Amino acid sequence: MANFQVYLATLLLLVSISKFQLQVVALEPIPHFKSEPEILQGSIVRLINGNPKAGWKAAMSARFSNYTVGQFKYLLGVKPTPLRDLKSIPVRTHPKGANTFTSSVSSTVIIVPIKDQGHCGSCWAFGAVESLSDRFCIHFGMNISLSVNDLLACCGFMCGGGCDGGYPIYAWNYFVQNGVVAEECDPYFDNSGCSHPGCEPAYPTPMCERKCVKENLLWTESKHFSVNAYRIDSDPYNIMAEVYKNGPVEVSFTVYEDFAHYKSGVYKHMTGDVMGGHAVKLIGWGTTDDGNDYWLLANQWNRSWGDDGYFMIRRGSNECGIEEDVVAGTPSSRNLIKKFGNVDAFRDVSA
Template identity: 30%
Template sequence: MKAAICILLFALVGYIQARITYDDVLDAEFELFKVEHKRSYDNEYEEQLRLQIFKDNKNLIDRHNKRYAAGEKTYKMGVNKFTDLTPEEFKISLLSSLNSNHSLEGIDYIYNPSAKDSVPKSIDWRTSGAVNPIKDQNPCGSCWAFSAVGSLESQYFINEGRKISLSEQNLVDCSRGYPYYNRGCSGGWPIEAFQYIRYYGIDTESSYPYEARDDYCRYNRNYIGAKISGIVQIESGNEDALASAVANKGPISVCFTADSNFQHYRSGVFNDPSCSQPMNHCVVVIGYGTDPVGEDYWLVRNSWGENWGENGYIRMARNRNNQCSIASFATYPLI
């Protein structure tokens, strides 16, 4: 009986030590996280709150990565600058609810792939210099502006041979409210951004720098960096048409559903059939390919800085029944 009690006590002590060791590791990781991401909190209460959120997220990441190591998941999670945010805070800061019933007025053409169009097995527009460096929208739901600008910058390089950087802040401030459907840092549509650019043009990044907040419109026609002549939509939900457009026209602006797992994405092909909530994020598809583990993917340029995902990019599942609705709202500008 005593022997059994001793064994139980030793097991209990070992269990407690293991728990303490793991907590110590998480505490140390949180300290490193604060240094790396320059975090400081207002008071001890918030410090402890962020520590607990960090631990909860790190537990989720570790559990997911065990499944990834076992071959049960096609993508890996990791700590990033969003790891001290709850899923709700993350959505409020970076994402927005887009009205998918919006009629998308102003479309000039529906892209119709030609039988003569070449559709290679893979393409990456970065290799030809057509994609600008990753930008960071910061805590502002302006992804729609970055999506529109990203596609337009690439179109100028492909068609005009000019490398330009354009102003997302111009769109945040000036295409907000009537007659457009955009709401600045509270969300919007790339097509509405293109509508504004078709009428006014868009200033350069250097003349109208990004602020990550809603401000008054300071558009100046003397600093226009780009204009467009029309707007093209890809047939909604058609991944084959999207692939053809990416291959033959260049990077395409898309909007889709980013679920809570997006917050922690690190690498691999993001295959997550659960992303079925309303549209809430816009990005740029700059290529596509096939991964030996994750199979077909879209190569996507995000706007959350270079330290998120694969140096600012994510590979999203392709040919999975339009997963996350990635091919449902795809457009690009004509110049």
Template identity: 30%
Template structure:
């Protein structure tokens, strides 16, 4: 049985309300064994994820949310879906809170008119293997974690540049997201307040390249551009431009991904995204693009033959399949699942 986003929200709110009403009973009433076990579970979860709260009241509120999420996870996982959920680092957030936190993608009027893109060089690609994983070709750096900074756009763009740099030079180099956060601030891109991959590519071209992660390490906050730090090893990665994948075409996106990792935008605010733990994500999300990730391959699930996209995220290795996700491919909607085919682009070497 599949759950719509509205059904999920209704369930969560009812579960939270039930908890709050139960918790408002006289304190003389002993907590049930189930409640004690859930509180112990929450404590272990807090330790694992390094979570602390300002006071007892906040802890109680967060526990209520955690409990509602865990109950939903257990109910969902018993439903025979193609993917499953887990109590990851976002398990003490309501879905509304989560969606507000990950909203780091901005759209751009320039995308609509294609004023900066230079065509689609992979239009005539015909050699499309049955499956592909750019990790096996050494073109993907380890999973990173953007933390609470809304700069998914920078992580997506940097990962795409890391990929094409490996393909072009044979060297896999971890590049600096923080340079984009601090220095690329004149247009749509506004550090932790959101940005846009095409504008990041444009900045890298005008900037003469991007420095390494080691030279300009990630801080997870907006900072002042350090030109001297950014200048170190800037030649480590340069690009000549970028191209947009034709909109609303999973077939075109597939051609591009056969050639290099591709930056894509998705609607990442669903409960399925928030608590995703593994399997092939199917349904449950819309097309309100709010998150940027990297398409690094595709394949077919050996269990039931479901086609999927292989996605690298920037939420650390405790999320999903060690930081990665599989999303259903070739769905009926032209936009692709979660809008994955709506705003894809890649840098040119």
């Protein structure tokens, strides 16, 4: 009996010590995504570059050096539009006439350079804002870069979850209802050089302050609007006609593991699991010398990724869903006339 009591007391002591140790361990912060594998894999690079029929080249991109799969997935912030809402969104088509489109690249009118979304899942906002910025250049001859931060921070639940992802078409609705200020009024990067938002480790969505960082700029007067928000029919002709007539559009598509390794050529999915939905700016199209039709797009993963920040993807086969979720809007002269008082100066130069 005495031995049993000693055994029981020892057991209780060990349990107490174990609980104490667990409590101490629980107080230590758990590094975000630390235990996950890295997104860049040499085996994927070898598989792509060793296949002469791949049509594109892969590399270990410096942009994602030491990124885990979880960190990479976080950048893919497109949320699918609820089916119940799709019926209320107008779909634009373009009549097929005598004009045929062979190739077109809108780079002659693009004034927004390749950006970097940092660690934030803000691709849905970048694709929308950069497309609208270019459309202001095309339609009104304005050299302007609009603010991703305004859309990301101030659209709120209507657009989704900020750095945790959003809905591209609702971003364009925000342009119609609220407008978006210029980048110089509400910049994406803060003065410390940290990607804002998107600093380690919590990836916070910034607060909506509705105040320009420059004292001589007013928030309401810095707003630029869209007349409407619409989807473009998934027929490649309609997408080409839309870009040709009105400028770049925002597209969403499914990203697989191999896309993180893209370096050059016409991308098509070859290997790897689904990572998430991504939004970018589609600026043109063309056909390679060996007959591969492609779309040309500007990403926001810095110029260290891909072909100086750009990439091509197979056109005409809805590769990774690239042709089924295309959205845009018409830039408005609202606020421009009020600010400058000259209607003629802001007529639609693309008409």
